Amino acid sequence: MSITVLGAGAFGTALAVSIGKERSVTLWARDAGSLAENRESARLPGIELPENTRVVADLDTALNADTVLFAMPMQSLSQFLRSISVSLVDKSLVACCKGLDLTSLQGPATLLAERCPDSKAAILTGPSFATDIAKGLPTALTLACSNEEAALKLQKSLSTTNLRLYRTTDFVGAELGGALKNVIAIAAGIVMGAGLGDSARAAVMTRGFAELSRFATVRGARPDTLMGLSGFGDLVLTCTSDQSRNFRHGFALGKGQATDTNVTVEGVATALAVLNHVRNTEIESLLPITTMVAGVTQGQISVANAIHALMSRPLKEE
Incomplete structure (x- = not known):
């Protein structure tokens, strides 16, 4: 299962670091050039990107994955989804942000499910700091997905040595x-x-x-x-x-x-x-x-x- 993380903020980069230590992952970043060259984010000083983490700036390339993690501020998510031209049909879309849309009061996973009804929407949330995840410290999170089969696959593909995911269907x-x-x-x-x-x-x-x-x-x-x-x-x-x-x-x-x-x-x-x-x-x-x-x-x-x-x-x- 191919995985992309959209957003190279602290949390998105931390997820790419954790996943990249064990399997291939693509990290989409607006400043991909410097990040790809230096292999270190200013948001997580001292943390080096693993070899398995590929950094790209082209959104279409990044979206060529089975699983897409949206690691961006909640208030940016709606507009970002409107800007995507690539089909997201049959992909697993995982919200990695927290908050409610100011206009609709929808949460991020509900927003993904509404805008991309032919995809499998989920949310990854719970007590975590980006630095802890990036450093490989033990962290447990909730993975909420209404599709049980998709949830099982996501739980397996996104869990790492230090990242333990628990499933729920309660979006x-x-x-x-x-x-x-x-x-x-x-x-x-x-x-x-x-x-x-x-x-x-x-x-x-x-x-x-x-x-x-x-x-x-x-x-x-x-x-x-x-x-x-x-x-x-x-x-x-x-x-x-x-x-x-x-x-x-x-x-x-x-x-x-x-x-x-x-x-x-x-x-x-x-x-x-x-x-x-x-x-x-x-x-x-x-x-x-x-x-x-x-x-x-x-x-x-x-x-x-x-x-x-x-x-x-x-x-x-x-």
């Missing part, structure tokens, strides 16, 4: 767990940046997971998926490590510092997308952390006022 749960945990990670970062302490972070993580579960189950996610790697597992990782872009973004906001506009922070768009979807519905009042994250990241409310609003909510049962 929605895997997508929403991976997307919504980024919102809670921003909140956890704000808490730590504002100096509120680990107890407050634990409360945000716990209540944030309750919010995540409320929204995702209404959308059709299975509770067991949300309790797994793509939900609870990913939430724990991104809320407790400064390797997380979303956590760092929240930390800077909590500190009152400027944020890096060159870094993709999917949780910002996801919080906005969720609130736009639930506005004026019963579930809106059940998402207080998401509401505050959206307000703070959009500059509509201060960190101090957001904290006061959350602590002043009516007392209730858990």
Whole structure:
């Protein structure tokens, strides 16, 4: 089975490194020339591309594969799919990004399935940092695919010595767990940046997971998926490590510092997308952390006022 990774950011390159250590893989990059020559990405300094990893700039060449991994920001995926002229019929298309489309509220795998109905869509998600994968450190991820036969083939072809994949057919749960945990990670970062302490972070993580579960189950996610790697597992990782872009973004906001506009922070768009979807519905009042994250990241409310609003909510049962 031939494999292509589209996108030479940190995560896409890390996947190409991990897979390339054991089998052939093609990595599509806009700056393919320098990457192919130097065999090292500025996103992953000190990590060398294996000999089995071929770097190309031509998209048509890259798409000449049985399995295509889409490792690009979620908000770029829709437009990118519209730009593809090569047929994707009968290919396995694996989303390797997290988030929700601002317009449709679709997750990446759902978007792939809708735009490419004659392909086999899947999503690879879960608690992972690109540097850990590239260094060969043990990492477990969820592979969600509704086609059982395709899932088995993908699980076998994408698993490596350090990358262990678990299958599920719950598309929605895997997508929403991976997307919504980024919102809670921003909140956890704000808490730590504002100096509120680990107890407050634990409360945000716990209540944030309750919010995540409320929204995702209404959308059709299975509770067991949300309790797994793509939900609870990913939430724990991104809320407790400064390797997380979303956590760092929240930390800077909590500190009152400027944020890096060159870094993709999917949780910002996801919080906005969720609130736009639930506005004026019963579930809106059940998402207080998401509401505050959206307000703070959009500059509509201060960190101090957001904290006061959350602590002043009516007392209730858990």
